[in-house]
Structure formats: C-alpha cells, structure tokens
Amino acid sequence: MFNANEPPAGLSRRTLLRAGLSGAAALALAGCAPEPRFLSPTSSAVRDIEAARQATGALTKVALKAAVTTVDLAGTPAATWAYGPLPAPTIRLRQGDALEATLTNELPDPTTIHWHGLALRNDMDGVPNLTQAPVAAGAAFKYRFTAPDPGTYWFHSHVGTQLDRGLYGALIVEDPNEPLAYDEEWVVIVDDWLDGVTTTPPQVLDELSQGMGSMTGMSDGPMRMGNTLMGATSDALGGDAGDVYYPHYLINGRPSGDPETYQSSPGRRVRVRLINAGSDTAFRIALTSHELTVTHTDGFPVTPTTTDAILVGMGERYDFIVTLSDGAFALIAEAEGKQDRAVAIVRTAAGTSPPPDGDTPELTGRVLTADQLVAVDSAQLPNRPVDREITVRLRGGMKQYDWSMDYNSFDLSDPMAKPYSVSSGERVAVKFVNTTTMWHPMHLHGHTFQLARGGARKDTSIVLPNRTLTVHFDANNPGRWLTHCHNLYHGEAGMMGVLAYLD
Ligand SMILES: [Cu+2]
Incomplete structure (x- = not known):
C-alpha cells in the first residue's frame, strides 16, 4: 500500500498517469501535451533487431582487464590506466561473428567500454547511465553483441576523461568476401599523451573548465600555459586546432624517441588501418616518398582516392593502401597545428632510418579530408x-x-x-x-x-x-x-x- 499523494520511488508521473488517469484529466495534470515515451536499451525492439542481424554463429571471447599500470615512453615512465599493454591487443572477428568481451574493472573508478562505430545492440554501447550502469570498481561486465558490418573500428572507455589515459584498442571486423586486394595489414593508432607525465586528464579538464577569460593567443605559434596550449592553429581546421598541451604524441603507444618499425618487402601492398585515439589532436598523416590510396573511412568503402597526406580528426578512421618502395621510410603523424609529431619506421631494406624530424613534402602536398570522398555503390x-x-x-x-x-x-x-x-x-x-x-x-x-x-x-x-x-x-x-x-x-x-x- 502507498499513499496516493506520494509516488513510491521509481514510479514516474507518467507511470501513474497510465495506471490511473486518462484523457483530459491526464493532460490537465501534466499541464501540457503528454511526454513522449522512448525505447529503453533493454526493450524487446533492441533484442529483436539483434536477433534479426545476419549472424555466423561464431563467437570470439576476449578478456579486458582495466587496471592501473605504468607504460614506458622512450624512457619516461607514465603511470596510467590501460587494458594491459598500450594500445590494448587488437580484437579481430569476422562480419556476423559475435564478440563476448569480459571487462574486469580493477581501476579505482567506475568504467565502461564503448565500441566506437559499430551499429551494435543499444544495451552494449557502453554509455554510462544511458545504456548501462557504470561498471563499479572491482566489478565485471560481459559485453556480447553481433558485429554487423566489416571495417576498422575501435573501443575505448566512455567514462569521464578516461579515454585520455590508455584505455583504448583497435577492433577489426573482417569481410569474409573482402573485395580489396592487398598483401598485409598494419593497424596504426595515433594518440596524444599526457597522462602520468605532466598531469592527468581530470586535472586538464579542471584547468580548462576555469575558462580562458580574456586571455587571447598573442603568441607566434603554439605556446604552453600550464596544460593549456595557446595559438595552435590550422588552416585546414579553420583556425584553433586544439587547446591541450601534450608532451608526447604516439603511434601504437610509442613516441618518436622509440618508434615502432614495420618490416616488409619492396612492392608489397599494405593496407594501413589508421585510427585517431587522441583527445584534443587532429593528425596529418603521411609516409615519406609514398602516395596513399584511401579505400575506407570509418569502416565503410569509398572510391579509391590517391593523396599525399590525410587529416584525421579524433575518433575518425581511414584505411589506405601503400605499395612499398625499397628502403627505410617514416610514417609521420603530425599533430595538426601543434608543431610536434609521432613517427613509425617502415623498412623494406637495410640502411639508416629516416630522422624523425626530417622534411616531409607529402605533409604539405595533397591533404585529404572526408568531404573529398565518395561512397562506393x-x-x-x-x-x-x-x-x-x-x-x-x-x-x-x-x-x-x-x-x-x-x-x-x-x-x-x-x-x-x-x-x-x-x-x-x-x-x-x-x-x-x-x-x-x-x-x-x-x-x-x-x-x-x-x-x-x-x-x-x-x-x-x-x-x-x-x-x-x-x-x-x-x-x-x-x-x-x-x-x-x-x-x-x-x-x-x-x-x-x-x-x-x-x-
Ligand atoms: Cu568539440
């Protein structure tokens, strides 16, 4: 029994209206038109759409342990949060396969995982308080969903500023009828890094939230003030490029002082799956002495388009094909407007590695953005x-x-x-x-x-x-x-x- 004047906790006015009142009485009580009702993530519509997806029946199981760790950035230790190594090991499955990912939260704070770009079932989307309760410290959660479309995706924490730590990795959904011809694949994740080096992401948000007041960028080029970066500009981005100072930029978890080497042979066609996991940095990507042929963005195929460089915003992905020349080359991820970069080495022959700060004419050649692309039929x-x-x-x-x-x-x-x-x-x-x-x-x-x-x-x-x-x-x-x-x-x-x- 409950007092009719006082709805018990959890019962909304709307529930009471539906239970007891109707028509004019309900409208009078609500004082306006009835509130719209929205589907819940646990509704049968979500289950039904998942059941209707083309499924292979195969199940890939992975364990992701979010934990406090220390990563080594070219000799600088950085205390951070990650799913094991940085980035997390790449998850691979085929279109129509189901993924079962068990997240164990060993962090001091609640967390979730968002599967960025996938048209998956809503209750597995990993948005705290919207599609699921945040996974408490010490607790675990099983994500299980069918991957509907092939492509280059990624996963990351969706709680607070946790993405700007090390809580991310690539998720590749392979096409069982892959129409693209290539010899090998290289997943390239670019990132801007500050956690455990100069500050932590929550401190950066605190600092930014004070506002810049009447301060203006009077400097010639980017200038650091605390963890704020003034005057980082980019014509390609229409002005202010970003506002956070990062001491490091990374390709696959490594700064330019300790670059990854991608070893291959001359003439090989490599499909690069590029992911920007940064939080405040667009990257301009080029491979010295090579053209890039862009074949996909955000997982979906486009009419192949050749360019010298790609401008990739946070969360965007590009797949491109390169046919490797003979020698040693640098894959450059220039932090747009910030006058710093990450590099990786691509090597098909012996010889000295290109210097990380070398001249890269490709960066100022043709620069591709998504508006130049056309979807395939x-x-x-x-x-x-x-x-x-x-x-x-x-x-x-x-x-x-x-x-x-x-x-x-x-x-x-x-x-x-x-x-x-x-x-x-x-x-x-x-x-x-x-x-x-x-x-x-x-x-x-x-x-x-x-x-x-x-x-x-x-x-x-x-x-x-x-x-x-x-x-x-x-x-x-x-x-x-x-x-x-x-x-x-x-x-x-x-x-x-x-x-x-x-x-
Ligand atoms: Cu914004």
Whole structure:
C-alpha cells in the first residue's frame, strides 16, 4: 500500500498517469501535451533487431582487464590506466561473428567500454547511465553483441576523461568476401599523451573548465600555459586546432624517441588501418616518398582516392593502401597545428632510418579530408526523402569553456533530460550548425551516416568553425544513442546529446 499523494520511488508521473488517469484529466495534470515515451536499451525492439542481424554463429571471447599500470615512453615512465599493454591487443572477428568481451574493472573508478562505430545492440554501447550502469570498481561486465558490418573500428572507455589515459584498442571486423586486394595489414593508432607525465586528464579538464577569460593567443605559434596550449592553429581546421598541451604524441603507444618499425618487402601492398585515439589532436598523416590510396573511412568503402597526406580528426578512421618502395621510410603523424609529431619506421631494406624530424613534402602536398570522398555503390544510402530533420547547434567557446549542443548543459548523470527524438524507419537528416570559432569532430553512436548525397559513410565527421554539416542516416537501430564532440574535453564540458527512438 502507498499513499496516493506520494509516488513510491521509481514510479514516474507518467507511470501513474497510465495506471490511473486518462484523457483530459491526464493532460490537465501534466499541464501540457503528454511526454513522449522512448525505447529503453533493454526493450524487446533492441533484442529483436539483434536477433534479426545476419549472424555466423561464431563467437570470439576476449578478456579486458582495466587496471592501473605504468607504460614506458622512450624512457619516461607514465603511470596510467590501460587494458594491459598500450594500445590494448587488437580484437579481430569476422562480419556476423559475435564478440563476448569480459571487462574486469580493477581501476579505482567506475568504467565502461564503448565500441566506437559499430551499429551494435543499444544495451552494449557502453554509455554510462544511458545504456548501462557504470561498471563499479572491482566489478565485471560481459559485453556480447553481433558485429554487423566489416571495417576498422575501435573501443575505448566512455567514462569521464578516461579515454585520455590508455584505455583504448583497435577492433577489426573482417569481410569474409573482402573485395580489396592487398598483401598485409598494419593497424596504426595515433594518440596524444599526457597522462602520468605532466598531469592527468581530470586535472586538464579542471584547468580548462576555469575558462580562458580574456586571455587571447598573442603568441607566434603554439605556446604552453600550464596544460593549456595557446595559438595552435590550422588552416585546414579553420583556425584553433586544439587547446591541450601534450608532451608526447604516439603511434601504437610509442613516441618518436622509440618508434615502432614495420618490416616488409619492396612492392608489397599494405593496407594501413589508421585510427585517431587522441583527445584534443587532429593528425596529418603521411609516409615519406609514398602516395596513399584511401579505400575506407570509418569502416565503410569509398572510391579509391590517391593523396599525399590525410587529416584525421579524433575518433575518425581511414584505411589506405601503400605499395612499398625499397628502403627505410617514416610514417609521420603530425599533430595538426601543434608543431610536434609521432613517427613509425617502415623498412623494406637495410640502411639508416629516416630522422624523425626530417622534411616531409607529402605533409604539405595533397591533404585529404572526408568531404573529398565518395561512397562506393554498396555503401550508398538508398535514395529516399528525409522524414525528419534535426538541427543541432554547436555552441560555446574557450572563454567560459561552455561547449554545448543547443545550450543544453549535458550531464551524463541525467542523460535523458532533453533528447532529440527519432522514430524507427525514418530517414533522418542531422544538421550540425557550428556557431563556434573552433572545429568539432562530431560522432553519432550506433549508426553510420552519409555526408551529403553520395558522400562517404561515416560515424565521426569534422565540422569546421562557422559551417554547417548535414548528414543523413536511416533510423534502423532502436535505442538511446549518444551524439557528441569527440574532442574529449568539449564532450565532457557539455557538447553531448542523446538521440532517442520514440516508443
Ligand atoms: Cu568539440
């Protein structure tokens, strides 16, 4: 028995309305139109869509232990959090296979894993308080889902600023009918690193959150103030390139003082799977004395496009083919606007390694961004009219560090406070209107959208300052999906929102 004036904990006004009142009485009590109801991540619609996915029946099991560790950065020890080594061992499965990943949390804080880019079942998406309860310190959680599409994906913590530690790795979904011809594969993860060297990510967020006030970048080139970087600019990114000072940039967990060597033979065709796991850094990627032929972005195939360099934002991926020459070469990941870089060595013959700070004309040659790409026919969204248009205004700035979507100060402790609605089966257009003076790599969970008509299929896309990017997707994966800036600190400051399917 309970007092009718006082709903018991957990019973919403809406539940009571449905239970007892109807029509005019309910509307009068609510004081306005009835609240929309949204599908829950544990709804039958989520289970049904998972059951309907093409599945091979094969199951890949992995164990991921998130724990405190120390990594060696060319002789500098960095105390950090990681899933074992940095990066985590690559997870590989085939399209239609199921992944069972057991996360054991040995961190002092709660954590989750997000499977970035996969159109997976909503309750396995790893967003704390939205698709699952955060996994408490000392607890474990089993992620289990079918991988629907082949491609280059990655996984990372989605709690607070944990991504800017070492909690990330590559997830490769192989195509059983791979149409691309190549001899070998190299997974390349680029990252910006500060954890345990100069500071920790929570301290960086604290510092940034003070706001820059009236401070302006008067310097000629980037200048460090605490953990803030002033004056890092990029024409390709339309101005401010990034605002966090990083003492190291890494390729596959290694700084330029201790580069990885990729050993191969002249003439070999290598498929490079490039992932930007950085938190505040776009990278400009080039291989000395080579052209790059881009074949995929964010997992989906594009018409092969040859370039000298690629500009990759945080969360984006590019696959490209290189035919290796005879000698020793440097794969350069130039931290855009920040005048620093990571390198790896590509070697097909004896001889001295190229110097890490050598001249790389490729970096200033043709520079590819996703807007130059065209999806192959099989990756085109079918032609149909838009059923729903959602406008997302990106707002805020460095002065107050008040990044947001539509002035909503997003709080992951109450993620469903103000969702954007969609309905199953709709063709949705999202207009990201960037009203700020900085670029934002915007990410949508659980879907792959299309850039313009015929453009690349992507899940993370650069929106330049004072520009609008319109993307289209089909609402075919029910649930509650985060959409946010993949600049980790912008996201944490509030540039996040939820796109929720109506029940
Ligand atoms: Cu941003």
